[in-house]
Every structure is written in C-alpha cells, then in structure tokens.
Amino acid sequence: MTHKDLANDHEGSSPSHKSVLCEALTEWIRLPTDGRIVDGTVGHGGHSRLFGSMLGPEGMILGLDVDPKSIERAQFNLSRLACKVILVRENFARLPEAMKKNGLDQADLIFADLGFCSAQLEDVSKGLSFGSDMPLDMRLDDRLKTTAADLVNRLDVDALADLIYRYGEDRASRRIARFIAQARQGQKITSTAQLAEIVRKALYRPGKRILQRIDPATRTFQALRIAVNSELENLEILLANAPDLLKQGGYLAIISFHSLEDRLVKANFRKNKSDGIYEILTKKPLEAGGEEKAANPRSRSAKLRIAKRL
Numbered sequence: 494m495t496h497k498d499l500a501n502d503h504e505g506s507s508p509s510h511k512s513v514l515c516e517a518l519t520e521w522i523r524l525p526t527d528g529r530i531v532d533g534t535v536g537h538g539g540h541s542r543l544f545g546s547m548l549g550p551e552g553m554i555l556g557l558d559v560d561p562k563s564i565e566r567a568q569f570n571l572s573r574l575a576c577k578v579i580l581v582r583e584n585f586a587r588l589p590e591a592m593k594k595n596g597l598d599q600a601d602l603i604f605a606d607l608g609f610c611s612a613q614l615e616d617v618s619k620g621l622s623f624g625s626d627m628p629l630d631m632r633l634d635d636r637l638k639t640t641a642a643d644l645v646n647r648l649d650v651d652a653l654a655d656l657i658y659r660y661g662e663d664r665a666s667r668r669i670a671r672f673i674a675q676a677r678q679g680q681k682i683t684s685t686a687q688l689a690e691i692v693r694k695a696l697y698r699p700g701k702r703i704l705q706r707i708d709p710a711t712r713t714f715q716a717l718r719i720a721v722n723s724e725l726e727n728l729e730i731l732l733a734n735a736p737d738l739l740k741q742g743g744y745l746a747i748i749s750f751h752s753l754e755d756r757l758v759k760a761n762f763r764k765n766k767s768d769g770i771y772e773i774l775t776k777k778p779l780e781a782g783g784e785e786k787a788a789n790p791r792s793r794s795a796k797l798r799i800a801k802r803l
C-alpha cells in the first residue's frame with residue numbers, strides 16, 4: 494500500500510474525500526515513534542492516518558475539527574492506529590487551549606489542511622455548493638451565528654463589494670454587489686442556486702463570449718465562505734501561536750488552497766526565518782504531480798509549505 498493509499502483507504506466508510514499531497518508530506522516529515530502530532534483540521538482523518546502510521550503505541554495524535562460530522566468520520570478511520578488518538582470539536586485558532594486541556598505542551602508536528610472536505614461540499618446543510626441548490630449557509634461550524642445568507646441580505650452595497658473584492662479578489666465586485674442589492678429588494682436571497690444565478694447575470698456581457706475555466710460565481714462563493722468562517726483570521730492566529738507550541742525540530746506543515754491563505758503562510762514563515770525561529774524546508778510550495786491532479790481535482794490548487802522549529 495502506498496502512502497497515498499494509506500491516507501485514502503477509509504475502511505468501508507464513503508471515501509468521498511481524497512487527502513492531498515501525501516507523498517510530499519512523507520518525503521519531508523520524519524517523526525519519532527513516540528511523536529506528538531496535532532492535526533488542526535482532522536477532517537476524515539486521512540492525513541492523521543498517514544502520520545499515525547509512523548507512530549507506535551507511545552505516540553499520540555490530537556485531532557481538531559469544527560464539524561462534528563468530520564470528527565465522527567475521523568473517529569472511525571483512525572480507530573485501528575496503534576497510537577493514542579484524541580479528537581476534539583475545536584477551532585484551530587484555539588490550539589493552545591486544546592493542547593493544554595489534553596496534556597500536550599509541545600508537538601513534533603502541527604498540521605493543517607485548510608478549507609473544507611469534499612463531503613462538506615456535498616452536504617446540503619452546509620450550503621457551500623452552487624452545483625446543486627442548497628440553503629445559503631456556508632458555516633463549517635454550525636455554532637457560528639452568521640450565515641452567508643445573513644451577509645448577502647444584510648450588508649450594505651459597499652460592504653458587500655469590499656467583501657467580494659477582499660476575499661474573492663473579483664474585480665467586478667461592485668457590479669456583483671449592485672446586482673445582489675437589486676435582487677434582494679424583491680425577495681430575500683436564501684439559496685446557493687439563487688445567488689449563483691444573480692452573480693452570473695451580473696457578469697454576463699451580451700455579445701461577449703468569455704472563455705472562463707471557472708464558474709463566474711466561484712469567487713463570490715469563496716469570499717462569502719472565507720468571511721462566514723473567519724478563515725484568514727483563524728489561520729493568522731494559528732501561525733502566530735505555532736512557534737510556542739512546537740518542540741525544537743518540530744514541523745509546521747500547512748496545505749492551502751488559494752493565494753490569500755498561501756500568502757499569509759509564506760509571509761509568516763519568512764518572518765520567523767529572519768527571526769531565527771524557523772528553517773523553511775520548502776523554498777517553493779510543494780504541489781501535486783500530474784497523476785494526483787488527474788485523480789483528485791481538489792489537489793490542483795493545493796500548496797504545501799513546511800517549516801521546522803529551530
């Protein structure tokens with residue numbers, strides 16, 4: 494069985510989520526058998542299973558996830574590991590508290606595979622996809638108060654345009670915000686299909702054939718998801734806390750899926766390198782090879798950066 498198979502062999506549960514960049518992770522990360530691993534985004538436990546396979550009974554994994562459905566899947570998929578496994582419903586922004594509560598001072602590896610799992614994209618209650626019609630929600634953690642529908646129905650046009658520009662990097666953000674504001678005057682925007690249609694209309698230019706690789710609504714959806722889940726703020730907190738939570742020689746490995754995340758990771762690693770705190774192992778981010786990209790579309794935008802605590 495290869496490393497990739499090990500992470501993605503889900504022992505009978507639905508293997509809808511394929512863990513990315515497993516070969517690269519095992520190539521760069523060496524763990525002692527009594528290693529202490531913190532997986533900040535345990536998901537279905539694919540990567541944790543990979544790291545856990547390097548540990549003996551004296552090793553330990555602490556897995557965090559904000560989504561109880563992910564934790565449930567991980568519980569099942571990690572049940573056969575020799576090491577101790579503790580799974581908690583917690584945001585990785587609260588890693589110091591979660592580690593302390595579980596008797597862990599410092600880790601040999603802190604890992605995060607950012608964003609969402611394929612199963613969450615298909616989960617109607619999460620409302621992340623415009624591929625099918627879902628309630629416009631987007632919260633990975635259903636304890637959060639504000640949904641994507643709240644934002645699109647309540648923010649004024651300028652705030653909405655700023656949000657779409659900042660988190661979606663869509664240069665047509667003002668036009669999209671105007672179309673949303675106009676549409677919501679008639680009736681509230683409550684579904685993903687409804688919002689996607691409004692954005693497509695805003696970006697449609699009669700007579701102009703626009704060749705686009707992605708659906709025009711993609712950037713607006715990304716922006717709302719980032720805002721609803723405070724994704725960049727949480728990542729910044731994780732990056733700021735990591736040096737104190739890593740053992741000397743311990744690794745921080747982050748897989749990101751868009752440039753806003755990757756820029757934060759890159760800048761943090763560089764700053765910590767110049768302060769003598771990290772050695773950067775990946776001069777350039779590691780990306781999936783052609784075979785993985787063909788087999789797992791989600792891997793196409795994945796970028797892995799690894800730093801080592803000095």
Ligand SMILES: C[S@@+](CC[C@H](N)C(=O)[O-])C[C@H]1O[C@@H](n2cnc3c(N)ncnc32)[C@H](O)[C@@H]1O
Binds near residue numbers: 512534559610633
């Ligand atoms: C890409 S999936 C992880 C997949 C996992 N590496 C695997 O191989 O199965 C991301 C997971 O992180 C969770 N998540 C996203 N943001 C989080 C955060 N700030 N704190 C904790 N979990 C988070 C999501 O709920 C999701 O289950």
